[in-house]
Amino acid sequence: MTLHVKNVWLHDQGTVDMHLVEGKIQAIGPNLPSLPQATVLDVHHKAAVSGLVNGHTHAAMTLFRGYGDDMHLMPWLETRIWPAEAKLTQEDVYWGTRLACLEMIRSGTVAFEDMYWHFHGMAQAVEDSGLRAGVGAVMIDVAGEKQARACQEQAVQFLEESSRYSSRVQFTLTPHAIYTVSPKSLSWSATFSEQHQLPIHIHLSETAFEVSECIRQHGVRPAVHLDQQGLLTPRTILAHGVYLDDDELDLIAERGATIVSNPVSNLKLAVGGIFPYRRAAQRGIPIALGTDGAASNNNLDMFQDAKIFALIQKHADNDPTSLTAAETWRVATGVAAPLIGQGSGLLKEGENADILFLRRDLPEMTPHHDFISNVVYSATGAVVDTVIVDGKVLMENRHIEGEEEILQEASARAKVLCAT
């Protein structure tokens, strides 16, 4: 598909046109010539920005949005989430993921890293939504060898079967965490990832308890333990990283792994700490931003999470100049951690045509002293008017194809899953 986008406003260039060809930005400039067979899209001076990249979520958990907030972790898992998840089917996961994708498109997310149950439910939903995602089925082997082997066989099978999806769906290894996956299975994942050059997405160092338990069981801190199993690689995405000390950050930097901070989830679950952004950034560690699942956020609007990320880092550093709007925006759009978005996060020729068009005629975007400041500190996903991913229009004037069916299906399934 070829798109000729007219009257695009770029905050550093003013009004330009764009040619989007075969999923890439082919040209940006004033008054570009007409393209043969191009569809013309006039965006009427809306602002083009890169799409947001959600570095860590459990998309289908939209089904459990608001189902057990303000609870302690264990009662929440035991009385709410686990009983509901036990009933989940592939179709439930499909519709829950569709609901998540719908919400993400409406709030300007173009790519995300997902980890949940029922691989094909997730993958098919990503395929149908038009978004990009790293998709992995949770690997957990607390039940022992047999469960470990089943997970490994599943990984092999899903990797093979993932070829049925487009390149927007990236098969990803998702061992859950060091406290739910044995060293042996972690090592297996490292080897399998190396062999097929697969991304690895894992929770790490989310709570102080995880750290103390790791030291008690393995004699080392979580990042060191992970490294000992070979799992700290340039392909590794570490979700949370709240309790990383300087030695662990040095090690992560050396190995080239990415850390995804999830500030809203961390605050809502009261994990007690704040991701050490400044110490990680100083070491050159690629850093991304995530919402975590809707059950612990409770929305997937990266605009809001970007603001909260900047706020909490300023607070932690006791410095209003920490984590500026521009720096926050680079993290939120994946520029600071290119692996995550499967693209550069940059809006320039040759890059992926993953673009948002934002309204500037809204009160929260007025006046116009500093566009990026308005985007990071004042906007929400509601300013997103039009979304293009892989060169295709997924939302135009806030209209998305099939929205009503998704809301109805997800709603009905959520009700059944959570009925007691």
Added chain:
Amino acid sequence: MTLHVKNVWLHDQGTVDMHLVEGKIQAIGPNLPSLPQATVLDVHHKAAVSGLVNGHTHAAMTLFRGYGDDMHLMPWLETRIWPAEAKLTQEDVYWGTRLACLEMIRSGTVAFEDMYWHFHGMAQAVEDSGLRAGVGAVMIDVAGEKQARACQEQAVQFLEESSRYSSRVQFTLTPHAIYTVSPKSLSWSATFSEQHQLPIHIHLSETAFEVSECIRQHGVRPAVHLDQQGLLTPRTILAHGVYLDDDELDLIAERGATIVSNPVSNLKLAVGGIFPYRRAAQRGIPIALGTDGAASNNNLDMFQDAKIFALIQKHADNDPTSLTAAETWRVATGVAAPLIGQGSGLLKEGENADILFLRRDLPEMTPHHDFISNVVYSATGAVVDTVIVDGKVLMENRHIEGEEEILQEASARAKVLCAT
């Protein structure tokens, strides 16, 4: 004006009708009879909730949204805000306040406490917008006796002149803070407030520096100093209260003053502390929520600030069960501090007809496990469809009369004010 609102959804009652007569809720119930001469408004099963109450803002500072973020306080004031404010006219303040009111209506705020320059610019804007507000002109007497007298004369004059506005505009005394107003002027404000039963709105205990300076200069902590001037009363609204110790909280509770927490502003300016909500609430202190001005937030969407308020309190308490969604909602709608909203914040017969109608058919409001949880943790102001204040429709289907003119005027004036 008489309104018959049909097909209202109440989360604890299901579908009802409402009769709104002369600014009050006259009746709520299923299938209410037709009212003579009533305008019929069918809200098609949208959810009715009380309007939000913004307990502390400087509305016209929307003109400076994004003008100098990520800076230290003194350079920001000296190079940006003070030079721009020096040029402010009454008309600028009028249009800046109109912009703020526009943004507040769109995000569901029905009443606010305002403190800024040019009283009539603010008051006329509130009058024209249809919102309720406590409005006061900043009192500062750092320049000495002459400035103090001028402020007092102004207060007397504005009180008298405020009779030209409707009851939605509440004249309020707004001495700026203990570090910018002399004890003598604070005492004068206390007497004047007592005499005319006027609300008092003042910044208190926002930074650790304010506390140490107060102790150095006056030998006591800020709340005690304020009490010594007679300014801790049931009519007093204290903005911030970040650094209050237990003795000060006891004193504030005894005097019946209200505290307004401004979590986003406090985090963004990195004041270093977090408002001790739990300790204040345990003492029965009325507590409200504020956005502070758009220059330090940078929007006025109370839905977002309510979420961040809950998040940061859970974090501070290291407890995910702290400040539940329901409790947060009571604070954000003024139920926990009735003074602020000039109403009870309750949606029931006999109360002010200040009502929001929220969309429930949006991804962030789906599924429907817990309506209040969705409202507090997932919604933003963008879910507000229709707003009624004092029985009049200020926004319907997100349309507000005169929106374009406000955006244009505010935008043009902001540009001139901040031109260097």
